[in-house]
Amino acid sequence: MRQTSHRIRALLGLGLLGALAAPALAADPGVFDDRIVIGSVLPQTGPPSLIGKAAVIALRVWEKDVNARGGIHGRKIDLRVEEDAYVPQRSVQAVKKLIDVDKVFALLGTSGSSHLLAMMPTIEENQIPAINFAAVAGAHFNPPHKTVFNIGATYCQEINGVLKHLITARKLQGAKFAIIYQDDDYGADVKCGYDMALKSMGLKSTIEVPFKRGAKDFSAEVLAVQRAGATFVLTGGIISETATMLKEIQKNGMNVVRLAPHPSHLAPVIALAGSAAEGLLVADYVPPITDTDTQGIGRLNALAYKYLSADDVKAMNRYSLTGIVAAQLMESALTACGRALTRACVVQKLEQTKNFTSDGIMAPLTFGPNIRQSGTRPILLKANTATGKFERASDFLSDK
């Protein structure tokens, strides 16, 4: 009788211990025995869908590939995509849905620059590990946000690096520099790189011409640059703006070196500008998607042809490259955490990332305590209108 009582007590004790231990062992939201739910907020409609669709295609390829390999420690990836139409307020709603309804474990893809800022309070409140790969701005990592990791350079960093390289490599010390930039944070960031590069090289800008966001006619701006006698023009537009500026430059018969930031590294720029885009230089931090000799890009292409339709493969662009690197980085952190997966562990593993290689898609990635941005080494590209593609014009350059 006494022995039975002891056993009951022992069982009760074990039960109590189990109950106390349960919260500690309980997995974070989005982690199940057989799958891990990963969320993504990216624009899928309207003009910005050029970014979001290409990125989602890469994430889907990664999802299928990981699952075909048996998942991560036996857990398959379950990717949930929310569309935000590139409206910050909708980004907030989208991330709330992912966290509350889909119970995502982590975020891969956080829409545009202001959109991530809008989502930041929600991400921080829920301590969601997030990788931003579509638009990197200073406010995303300065001050650092514990769970948000950014891959890629800001416009300021890429223009600064590439312009310094151009001045040295092409001996442009005697050139007359001009910039046409958008009158918003994007334009300010582009101009920041231009100013930094010229200052560090001891050179001066000849003319700086701002334009209103949404402008469609650049005849006055290009004429002002021509009158100033510029021999180098930084065209700080996005897609249609760059194409229109290039056409104006061609129409005016200007023989100038033209450089654009990475939003112009998209096939529609060449298609819209036609022969005016020939020789356009672009600053980016990923090589062209058509550069399949690069091991990482070659593998992405092979997987895309394996898992996607031909139309989807055609829709891939530079954002597919940054997307796949972000996905591989996340996979690495998830793998390193093992079966006992927690958000805190993923954040810790991401923070401990040292020289993470993407087989040539981006420069090696390194994070650290309070370092939440990496992959900032830029690369110079050149437009070839005969093939309708961009080509590599340099290796990864210094970001110092």
Add this chain to the structure above:
Amino acid sequence: MRSGNFKQDYRQLLSLTDSVPVIVWSILLVLAFALAPLLLSKYYVSLLLLLMITAVGVLGLNLLTGSTGLISLGHSGFLAVGAYAAGIVVNKLGWPMPLCILAGGVCAALAGLVVGVPSLRLKGLYLAITTMAFAVIINHLILNGGSLTGGSEGLSVPQPTLFGVTLAAERGYYFVVLAVLVLAVFVALNLLRSRVGRAFMAIREHDIAARAMGVDLMRWKLLAFMVSAFYTGVAGGLLAYYTRYLNVDSFSLLVSIEALSMLIVGGLGSVAGALLGTAFIFGLNEGLGLFFGALGSGMLSTAAFEIKGIVYGLAIVLFLRFEPDGLIGRWRDIKHYWTHWPFRF
């Protein structure tokens, strides 16, 4: 059997409603909304919260376009003025939340006074274009507002606090928004049954005839603009505390057009119609989002979002084609049918 809706004294005529079921159902609806945070998950509560904020703005637009007949495509501008005013006041002056939201409403009302001046001479499409221009100007002012508005980088807004207590969006703040919406509905209903409301409606029906009857067009048109803008500004202030980040991209012209479509689908000139229209369009958008989101988990994800946009537009077009009086018109038809049944009239 009830065969009509006859008023036998002034008290009955002036009462908000003489129907006990309407009062009971209204109380139940408010109670249901009040209980929602206890029963629903955070996301669905946040949807209700956003729905209520939108409803406050649409009620404002209804006072101007529905009741006074002055078309406005500039309400995204008033919304932006309200949101940024609240954001700036809390960041720069540190005022308490209710005062910041009120400041949003007051600033928007002042902007409404300025925009209202052209309405004294313009009507219809000309007025619509003028108000649209106002929204464009506001966007440019925000973009070039420097550190005051944060330019295109945007403006952060702190978490709402009330009497020193920090309010979570889907919990404490939800009740603040619910209280504002209930207040906004009461004020709108009372306004429309007062001489102010009758003046608004007289202007809507025929402004020259209204003037001949002694309605001061300048006074009432400007008041309509101010009251409408105040409502929308308050909605902007509420939105600022909800999203806690303001960016000019959130106040595009599409917001004005969406608000107008809510009003038209619900039924112009009716408070209940404005609320129904807001719920319908909001529900349609979110419902389709959930449906296509579920479909979109496969490889068709990118196409699914495009199809969602087409279905959303088609639903609105079909609704306008087959129910031009709006949801409130359909509701009245159903009510009349059951009131007079088995007779047709």
